[in-house]
Amino acid sequence: MDLNHSDGGAAGGPVPATAKILISGGFGVGKTTLVGTISEIRPLRTEELLSDRSVGVDDTQGVGDKTTTTVAMDFGRISFPSRLVLYLFGTPGQKRFWFMWDELAYGAIGAVVMADTRRVADCFASIDYFERNGTPFVIAVNCFDGAPRFEPEDIRIALSLGPHVPIELCDARNRDSVKKVLVSLVRYVMTANRPANQAGIA
Amino acid sequence: MTTHDGYGDRWLDREAGPVVRPYALISGRTLPSGGASFGLIDVVVATGERPPPYFRPGPEHRRILNLCHRPTPIVDLTSEIDLPLGVVRVLLGDLVSEGMLRVLSTQKQQVTDQRLLRMVLDGLESL
Numbered sequence: 024m025d026l027n028h029s030d031g032g033a034a035g036g037p038v039p040a041t042a043k044i045l046i047s048g049g050f051g052v053g054k055t056t057l058v059g060t061i062s063e064i065r066p067l068r069t070e071e072l073l074s075d076r077s078v079g080v081d082d083t084q085g086v087g088d089k090t091t092t093t094v095a096m097d098f099g100r101i102s103f104p105s106r107l108v109l110y111l112f113g114t115p116g117q118k119r120f121w122f123m124w125d126e127l128a129y130g131a132i133g134a135v136v137m138a139d140t141r142r143v144a145d146c147f148a149s150i151d152y153f154e155r156n157g158t159p160f161v162i163a164v165n166c167f168d169g170a171p172r173f174e175p176e177d178i179r180i181a182l183s184l185g186p187h188v189p190i191e192l193c194d195a196r197n198r199d200s201v202k203k204v205l206v207s208l209v210r211y212v213m214t215a216n217r218p219a220n221q222a223g224i225a
Numbered sequence: 226m227t228t229h230d231g232y233g234d235r236w237l238d239r240e241a242g243p244v245v246r247p248y249a250l251i252s253g254r255t256l257p258s259g260g261a262s263f264g265l266i267d268v269v270v271a272t273g274e275r276p277p278p279y280f281r282p283g284p285e286h287r288r289i290l291n292l293c294h295r296p297t298p299i300v301d302l303t304s305e306i307d308l309p310l311g312v313v314r315v316l317l318g319d320l321v322s323e324g325m326l327r328v329l330s331t332q333k334q335q336v337t338d339q340r341l342l343r344m345v346l347d348g349l350e351s352l
Contacts, residue, residue: 038296038329041266042336042345061352067303069310093309098300103348107341110266110300130264130332132345157335202352209346216337 040107044205045127045158046099047114048137049145053165053195054113055097057137061201062099062111069096069123114149124152133159133212135204137195140170143181150182159212161189163204187215248312250285255311257318263299264332265310269317270296272327280323285316289326296329 046054058064070093099111112127114120114134128134134153138146146162153160164178173181175190184190189207193200248255257263271293276282282290285308292302303313320326336342 035270035293035295038268038270039298040341040344041268041298041330042341043266065301065304066307067300067310068307093311098304100301101348101352103344103351105344105348107344107348108266108298108301109345109348110298112265126265129334130266130336132336132342198352202349206346206349209342209349212336213339213342213346216339216342 037106040105041110042107043110043112043127043131044208045112045114045131045134046137047134047146047149047153047160048163048165049139049142049149050116052137052139052142052145053167054137057135057163057165057193057195057201057204058097058099058111058113060196060198061205062101062109064097065100067096067098068093070094125156128153128156128158131158133161133208135163135208136160138162138164138178138182139167140164140173140178141167143178146182150184159208159215161191161204161208161211163191163193163195165195166192187211250283250308251312251315254315257314258322261314261318261321261328263314263317263328265300266298267331268296268298268329269293269302269321269326270329271320272325274324276325277323280319282320282325285312286320286325289313289316289320293326 046058048054096115097113101109101111103109112131114124114127134149136146136149136153150160152158162178162182162184164173164175166172172192175192178190179186179188189211191204191207193204195201263269271290285306288306289302292305299313299317303310306313308316317326321328
């Protein structure tokens with residue numbers, strides 16, 4: 024959001040500052056857990072593309088090119104005393120939601136890509152998307168009990184990431200750990216935004 | 226829930242959602258009028274203007290105006306009103322076109338506002 028809007032004192036009271044961060048990664052990697060650990064979860068109804076299967080069930084005759092139906096997703100919300108509201112959006116995994124990614128990524132501070140060391144390849148799609156899109160991201164390795172532990176630098180090689188991308192080991196159930204990941208993302212974006220470093224990302 | 230026949234009340238539980246199909250509320254439109262676009266975290270507020278004589282706000286328009294007497298992010302409004310985002314956007318487009326609602330802040334593709342980033346950082350660190 025742009026803070027330089029024309030009037031702070033609109034009818035009806037102060038205008039909240041809003042910002043959003045995306046939480047991405049493969050199925051079952053802990054996106055919902057992470058969002059729930061640090062924020063208030065709220066429901067959102069949105070559209071999804073009709074799959075081939077449901078096209079046969081729902082009668083779409085007479086609605087022209089409409090190929091969407093509605094579905095519920097959750098988002099996280101943190102309100103700060105400074106009248107800032109930070110939203111956390113999990114990126115939906117299934118293919119039929121992919122059109123939502125552009126919507127979610129537009130105007131986002133950046134993304135947290137969650138990785139599970141037992142299924143590292145599951146986060147490739149997210150990394151590809153954010154690299155192409157120019158959305159800054161950090162990697163959060165969710166350290167599941169019993170999953171093999173790796174050094175961040177080994178993970179960097181496994182994911183073929185540039186030296187600038189921060190990699191955090193985290194526990195999505197732990198508030199301080201999640202906080203550390205989000206702080207790391209915001210710091211990274213602040214550094215990357217400085218003119219001297221513009222070439223460093225995207 | 227229990228069901229006695231294969232059809233009947235099976236379609237009328239909460240899961241089935243409202244009885245009126247959402248797009249019937251907006252006369253089958255899927256895009257806001259006037260080419261307006263509304264980002265998820267854009268903030269809107271009711272202007273307090275009366276509707277022009279040719280425009281009769283529907284119950285959903287009025288619900289939105291009631292919720293927006295204070296500046297409200299669109300994602301919170303949508304969550305509160307429990308209608309699909311696409312439907313809310315069309316309703317918002319109507320209200321903006323008729324001067325009853327105003328968009329106070331919009332997102333840009335990339336967040337480069339250091340002041341906003343600093344606010345987020347300070348907020349997170351204080352958690």
